Amino acid sequence: MNQATGAPGTSRPGGRTARVREAVLRAAGDALADKGIGGVDLAEVARLAGVGKTTVYRRWGTVPGLVADLLAEMAESSLPRARTGALETDLAALAGLILKTLTDERQGPLFKAVIAAAASDPQTAAALHRFYRVRIDEWAPCVAEAAARGDVPAGTDADEVVRALSAPLYYRFLVSGDPLDPDTAARAAAAAAAAARAGAYA
Amino acid sequence: MNQATGAPGTSRPGGRTARVREAVLRAAGDALADKGIGGVDLAEVARLAGVGKTTVYRRWGTVPGLVADLLAEMAESSLPRARTGALETDLAALAGLILKTLTDERQGPLFKAVIAAAASDPQTAAALHRFYRVRIDEWAPCVAEAAARGDVPAGTDADEVVRALSAPLYYRFLVSGDPLDPDTAARAAAAAAAAARAGAYA
């Protein structure tokens, strides 16, 4: 007597269920990347994934629900931070990583679509915030180590420095439409380091 | 013989046509602010505006088309910049203005929806970029004047300083979900000023 207590996929997560999830998330990522959030319908995703549309509607229900699951998947495959030994170079490495992600053929449009989805759906927003919480936690130690070395004032808010570095890249990407190039990334890293040294985040 | 050469509303823009446009844009703003981009349909907007839905479909066609027109309208009512006489205080005034806009009951959700729409629609994106081009052009002179006074290095990129100030606020608003408060705004202004003085934008 093993009744289904939760959502579909929780009680028998192995084998076929896992293959279906993988195929659907992959197809969803493809569709999001090339049509954006408005252009995705679940029946199309099901067709691309080679899966019955009933299955997609039953397990994910709506486009934002599917996007939230996709984000949870993406959070798992987060890269480890750089350890160059100096604040400026660590931050430059992070800026380069963000630049590479946002300008990537597939990842860029995907992030754009996901952030757009989060703007109008609380479930997606929560998943997005968790995603960036993980990223910031991964990279903040760069700043903490710099503080320990005395490169930035004691009491500097490490999270804030990471955000300050990321922000200009995302701002261009989402809001102003100004170009995103290695120069921009380098300047974002340099500016964050300079402001941190000046004690703007203490 | 005055045949209609352009889109509806171009050949007889006065009177009723203008009233309809005003009512529809107002209703569209309300709907966007409280349902977000995904939750708006043109028939509902028409009903709220007290206008035939055929009219809305004929003149604006799609939700992004309507949003683009709304943005063009918003760009007209841009506020003049502050002139406090010092870089830090000018930048603090701008940060305060952005904070006020993004946390406003109506304007905040509206901006969120509009930026989300721009993520998947080129027409909306173009309108959004024009909007921020206007804002940056309005405020960049603060930095140029500071450079003339010798407060920041000669050759500092004024536009870049304004973006650097705006970015952390928008990043929190759209991406990370961290709180937006006067403290954050003050820190964004201080950091932009510090980085500019250090020559990070020269």
Added chain:
DNA sequence: CTTCTAAAGGAACTTCAGTTCCGTTAATCT
């Protein structure tokens, strides 16, 4: 290997956003 049932799949159905058609209203020009 057999049993049990969670999860997938197919097909018909429903609902509603978006379109089309055509009659009505009112802005502009003489």
Added chain:
DNA sequence: AGATTAACGGAACTGAAGTTCCTTTAGAAG
């Protein structure tokens, strides 16, 4: 003031996204 026609508006129509119902497949347990 009267004529012209751009633009509005109501109502019926269309098509596809999303739902429901029932059957089939295959993962987990004994």
